[in-house]
Amino acid sequence: MTTIKQELKDDKRYLSLLAREYPNIQAACTEIINLQAILNLPKGTEHFMSDIHGEDEAFLHILNNASGVIKEKIDMVYANTMGAEERKSLAALIYYPERKLDEIARSGIDMADWYRVTLHRLIEVCSAVTSKYTRSKVRKALPKDFEYIIDELLNVNGYDRNKEQYYENIIASIIDVDRSEAFIVALCDLIKRMAVDRLHIVGDIFDRGPHADVILDRLMDHHSVDIEWGNHDVLWMGAAAGSPVCIATVLNNSMQYSNLDIIENAYGINLLPLALFATDTYAEAGVFAPKMPPKDHYTPRDYELISKMHKAIMVIQFKLECQVIARHPEYRMDDRAMLTRIDYSSMEIEIDGKRYPLKDSDFPTIDPVNPARLTSEEQEVMDALITSFMNCEKLQRHTRFLYAEGSIYLRFNGNLLFHGCIPSAPDGSFLSFPFEGKELSGKEFLDFADSLARQGYSAEEHSPEREAGQDFLWFLWCGRNSPIFGRDHIATFERMLIDDPSTWAEEKNPYYLLYNDQAYCERILREFSIDFPESRIINGHVPVKVKEGEGPVKAGGKLIVIDGGFCRAYQKYTGIAGYTMFFSSHGIRIAAHQPFESLESAIRDNTDIQSTTVISENFRERVYVSDTDIGRSIKDKIADLKKLLAAYRLGILTERTKKSY
Template sequence: MRQLEERYLERLSQLYPTIAKASTEIINLQAILNLPKGTEHFLTDIHGEYEAFAHVLKNGSGSVRRKIDDVFGNTLSSRDKQTLATLIYYPKEKMDRIKKTEKNMEDWYKITLYRLIEICKRTASKYTRSKVRKALPADFAYVIEELITEKKDMTDKESYYNAIVSTIIRIGRAEKFIIAMSELIQRLTVDHLHIVGDIYDRGPGPHIIMDKLMDYHSVDIQWGNHDVLWMGAAAGQRGCIANVIRICARYGNLDILEEGYGINLLPLATFAMNTYRDDPCECFKLKGSPNYSTSEMLLDVKMHKAISVIQFKVEGQIIKKNPGFKLDKRNLLHHIDYEKGTIELDGKEYKMLDSNFPTIDPKKPYALTKEEEDIMERLERAFENCEKLQSHMHFLLNKGGLYKVYNGNLLYHGCVPLKEDGNLKSVRIFGHTYKGKGLYEVLESYVRKGFYAMDSKEKERGKDIMWYIWLSENSPLFGKDKMATFERYFLAEKETHKEKKNPYYLLLEDEKVICHILKEFGLENKDAHIINGHVPVKCKDGEKPIKCGGKVLVIDGGFSRAYQKETGIAGYTLIYNSYGLILAAHEPFESTEAAIEKESDIHSDSTVVKRTLERKKVEDTDVGRHLKEQIADLEVLLAAYRSGVIAERL
């Protein structure tokens, strides 16, 4: 043990080779511990709504507006504050409009620059100068640092600052400087971003959201069931591929695949038009109101039906291959009477809304035709070889996981599978039993194996597990007894559409159950919270996002336009800053154009979930814990230098 410690100290001494350097680092880290805790921003269930997402990212769920209020108080009118906030969100676009009406732009530049400098000072005040310096835009780094750094000993400071601002305007750099300052304020307002699942499906721009996240300064992602579905598709899992295409077709978003990721859907389109030429495909009408021509609409519904039938066949094959998944009851094609156009479910016969299945052989209902097999082979190759898709999925693997414990909060997308009595439900995965935290961890390990395993059997299991996570009743990311996709398409009877939720969702107000879940994940502090997405909060029905006396925060309120009729709002987001937890409700986002022109924001209401008596510092966070460990190690190194155990590297 002593030899191990000495080897570690030798390695540490390479980084801090002298008493002076080790001492300086201790002083630096100790100072950081006393800075205010950075602001965390939580978003979930974005579902491809990239414009609304981009706006919430820019406004920090109201954090930017709060900074403006802090700095200017009653010295600016509400209108001026909103104009300033809109400028910070969309600096270039807002200035283009201002130039059309403002007669004296030089004065406007001067006033605006001074206001932005003051806000920038406030946002930078909780960080070390080194961290702020790293965030500065390269073109203006020196000038901005001069403007936002107090110089107490400069008697002529005011004229010094005035000279800088005046010169910026005189040489025609004011607009570029305002854009740089606005982006810096956005960057410094939020220290870390948490995405609690479901970036993909329903909305038109998940690929755009992923590009933004890959450029974001600090982010982690808890995978949602829709994200894992896309990960499975990228890994070449056929059930996931078919589901991804079906959902894109259903919401009129096939261009995400074709234009966003360059996946060729022409073979599927040709097959669909030939196979279902005279079929109106009434059961496969699109959700929402995509901007389609009549011919585009006809093609989409036929592709929608074609890929759905392929999906049911492919899923039947996966279920047969994996009897341990216990999903036999979801194999329904062999229960259809193809002559009568009926299906028998749970001993009851139902008339089907559509009985035209030209590609299904009643004797072998789960077998793909030669054309269908060719289509799936092409799609597998397209998904596996799409460079942009693989880049996005590997980013999810690098930055994400099925759950995260961070600063006393437990983050996950769906649920912890429970039994009726509230105890953890045991689930068998490939012959072994897991529950609670162990279930999350084994499923995550198999997701990673689906991409990285050298053993072909384990890799194949990993791929199939991604499909299992998508729709199994024992999946923490799904949490219902079935996914009634088939029934919703083909049966009118609502009783067949019902998907029963896991008891978890009925027990969210049970403090004993919630405390047991927190303890399972290593959180026994009375201040711990579960931050949860996945199930929209139906505000219009009086449902509240704060549950179990504040121990559970469900922050999916309907980012997706498809859910907003159910929820009555456009989502919840959460801010955790040095003063406490703030839950923000959002109004539906009209458009980026409206946000700029009308200066409309989508943040409508804030609820303080918890306010701390003393402002939290870095030392109260997980980062602070790591810094304290580093300080302790450096103090051991310092003692080793002074005792002569290790020599300084002068």
């Protein structure tokens, strides 16, 4: 007893703080009972998505339908009592309630009768979705305007005939006071929220597709989300931080794929200084024409201007890359300072002992003696762009969110999530990187990289620390064997200026061969202190080539790649439109999705994304909250509360009533 008493006295300061929330034995006991009950509930469902690349409509649809889970719930409740078309219509209503309500109102049907039937159906679906959660957790998710009413309707006892009229009157009153539509929207939103307990975005929200900004707005409203940064994400984070090389690369990517809408309209970046400079400087820029056809409203003159702007910003990018590489010999990328390798007399470049002519030789702003130096006009353009990026409130808001909810890797419920790779040598050893006088590898290097990436945005402006962090964000985007990029180099220069496709190859880190080996994957998990039999690595970044017979599951199930080509630009290589993964209390399910037709079709025709379960693994035993990270935290809290109980009972702390403070 003396030992326990002394231990409690040693912890008295902490226990006194805990006592503010649980001021007496009754309060502490009640909380212990509640927490013990939660431990015995099934774990919440986790939803994994990756490599969204700005495809906002497809992303929003899969988010709304929870990768088919909501349709499954509807089928479970109504398979025997409702036809397939009605079930599809109900699903479309849950996905897009406001839009679907407008369409139904225009159909001329008896809305009062439709409201009554639909409200009953939505309440039943909502009951099915929320059944595995505590009533307290569901209450916390309820919309404030309808909190009491929904709570009552979700907890109907089917055998209580005494309240049957009471519940029918609630629904009749909702219709009578013209709150049906608002109530339906609230129920639909609650169903979607409770279908997924945690959303994981395994990198690459930006680039290629039209509206990463729409995706980020929706993610910021999500109740529980984390993001494992992709290389395209850190590039935009660097641009928002004011990194000149990241800004130039962001603009290069956007122009290459005719995606200036995100730059000009979504974020309001002023491209006029660049347009004027490009028009005055370059007479012809056909080599730099966008890869994707311009939008219908573009004229040939617009197309020519974009090509010139693309050329201007790409030359600036190559110059800035040379400067970053010169500042950081530790990047080991001297061979990627491409402008320093050109023979300007013949306009040829030597790669691996072979000389190649450049497709364009008109570069009036490049000084062969000092090719990395920006001209005064180029510097003025970059100064204006830096100001525009750093003063864009919307971009800054999105970037703060990416830093707050994101990281290079995440350990969650026994799984290890990261976008790219753990840089490795061919023999499976982890590659080392020379930073701060040490050789860093494995988890230690990723922790360092995460910290330095944050420094690039948070350190004082114009400080050496901020510049070093910004340069490192560029390294994470495309640096040799960067853990987010995972390749030897990025062949932007070669693809644009050399005809020979053999120079375009980007050698992947050996990780992408080694990850087929179960022992290698298990060693990575141990490196990150994850050593459960069910643990897995969840990857994005490299699309799974389904057309060639490749599958998403590697190393006997220890690693799963969920990049299946969400972005339209990659679907010709993958043959599908993305993978998503679910991790529920029953097991793991991986779904392959076909391309999303359109939002209009989803509203008008009740079309859904065609999804096929490609992998379904049911656990031998159901997973409960007690088996999760949250469960471990709850167990720690229970242990602390039991100490508090002992402190009260042994007189070390004095119980209080609520009236006493």
